[in-house]
Amino acid sequence: MTSNATTPNTSRTTLLRLESVVVAFGGLVAVSNIDLDVARGDRLAVLGPNGAGKTTLFNAIAGDITPTEGRVLIKGVDCTSLPSRLRPQLGVARTYQKTRLFAGLTVEDNLYLAQTGKQRRHLSLWRGSRDAELRERARHAAGQVWLTDQLDAEVGDLSHGQQRQLEVGMALVTEPDLIMLDEPASGLSRGERERLIQLLEDLPTETTLLLIEHDMDVALKVADSVVVMADGVKVAAGSPDEIRNDPLVHAIYLGEEGAA
Numbered sequence: 001m002t003s004n005a006t007t008p009n010t011s012r013t014t015l016l017r018l019e020s021v022v023v024a025f026g027g028l029v030a031v032s033n034i035d036l037d038v039a040r041g042d043r044l045a046v047l048g049p050n051g052a053g054k055t056t057l058f059n060a061i062a063g064d065i066t067p068t069e070g071r072v073l074i075k076g077v078d079c080t081s082l083p084s085r086l087r088p089q090l091g092v093a094r095t096y097q098k099t100r101l102f103a104g105l106t107v108e109d110n111l112y113l114a115q116t117g118k119q120r121r122h123l124s125l126w127r128g129s130r131d132a133e134l135r136e137r138a139r140h141a142a143g144q145v146w147l148t149d150q151l152d153a154e155v156g157d158l159s160h161g162q163q164r165q166l167e168v169g170m171a172l173v174t175e176p177d178l179i180m181l182d183e184p185a186s187g188l189s190r191g192e193r194e195r196l197i198q199l200l201e202d203l204p205t206e207t208t209l210l211l212i213e214h215d216m217d218v219a220l221k222v223a224d225s226v227v228v229m230a231d232g233v234k235v236a237a238g239s240p241d242e243i244r245n246d247p248l249v250h251a252i253y254l255g256e257e258g259a260a
Contacts, residue, residue, distance in 0.1 A: 012039040014076075015091075015178045015208055016061065021070035023056050023232075030056040032232045033070070038178065038210055045223035046212040047243070049253060053232035054212040055097065058182055061210075062094050063087050075177065091177030095167040097186050103156035107147050107166055110155055111138035114170040141173035145199060161192030165199060172203075181211035185218045197221050216253065220244055228252070 016038040023031040031053045038044050048054050059065045061072055063084035072080045074090045087094070102110050115134050142148050145165040150158065155166065164184055171179045184200075185193045193215065200209070200222045213219040219226060220240040228236040228243060230252045236243060243249055 012041060014039050015042075015074065016210065017071075017073040018061070019071040019073070021057070021060060021072065022068045023053075023060050023065065024068040030232050031060065031067075034229075034234055036227065038208065040177070040208055041206055043207075043209040043222060043224045044211075045219035045226045046210070046229060047216060047219045047226055047249075048212075048214070048229035050214060051231075052229040054214075054229055055182065056232075057229070058094075058180065058212050062092070062180060088174060088176070092180065093171035093174050093176035093178070094180035095171060095182050095184060097183045099163050099167060101155045101163060101166060101170075104154060106152050106154055107142055107158070108135065108138050108151045110166060111141050111169055111173050114173050137173055141169045144172055144203075145169035146195075159192070161188050161195060164188060164192070164196060168199065172207075178208045178210060181209065183213055183215075184211060185213060185215045193218060 014037055016036070018034050018036040021031060021034045021036075022029065034057060036044075046054050046057065056065070060067045063079060063082055063086065066081055070080070071078055074087070074092060077090060079087070079090065102113065105113070112134055115137065139148070139151060142151055145168050147162065147165055147169060150162065155163065158166065168179075168181070168184065171181075181200075185196055188196060197218055203209070209222070211219065211222065220243065223240060226238065226240055226243045227234055228246075228249050235252065236246055236249055238246070
């Protein structure tokens with residue numbers, strides 16, 4: 001079995017650190033004593049079956065819920081009790097399991113608005129040089145996620161896979177230090193999953209990714225290190241090859257360890 005603790009990376013800047021994070025809802029402990037370090041340039045996947053506690057952990061990192069115990073530090077700042085709206089100012093961008101896009105607006109408009117949200121800008125009828133710059137960055141981000149030919153398309157007309165691509169683009173366009181992807185392959189067809197994997201693999205090497213996934217194939221192809229959770233506990237950690245060959249991980253996914 002692989003180690004149940006990640007080795008702290010002392011040679012690179014730590015962007016995210018979790019210290020003994022616990023999340024409990026009444027008597028139910030959804031996440032138990034999770035320690036984690038994500039350094040700049042890391043691509044870490046948190047893998048596990050449904051009910052493992054992945055999304056709860058993600059929401060604690062993103063500020064959508066407050067941990068019951070432990071600390072969440074982003075670039076050294078204790079964010080444990082800070083609301084999610086402050087995460088972008090610390091260089092964190094995230095996606096959600098269910099898309100949160102402006103369906104009636106175009107791809108370019110969505111990418112433009114993602115930037116104004118981070119910078120707390122107000123919309124204006126006056127389009128100055130700054131707005132032109134944001135529009136140019138929006139078009140560049142569309143190219144990064146293979147949507148250049150869909151810039152003027154309404155988001156509601158895109159396929160589900162293209163909407164997932166756009167969500168990644170909306171994270172990228174804010175130039176974050178850390179991108180958090182919440183089950184990006186959820187609901188995708190096999191072909192769409194392969195396209196998403198290629199998109200993520202093609203991101204610049206300095207891009208730092210933290211993704212949670214139920215789909216083992218996606219996680220093991222995209223990540224360079226993997227943490228496996230079951231029943232709120234971290235049960236294994238290692239390289240994709242180590243996780244792929246771990247009998248305990250296979251047992252969890254086959255339901256032999258009672259992971260819900």
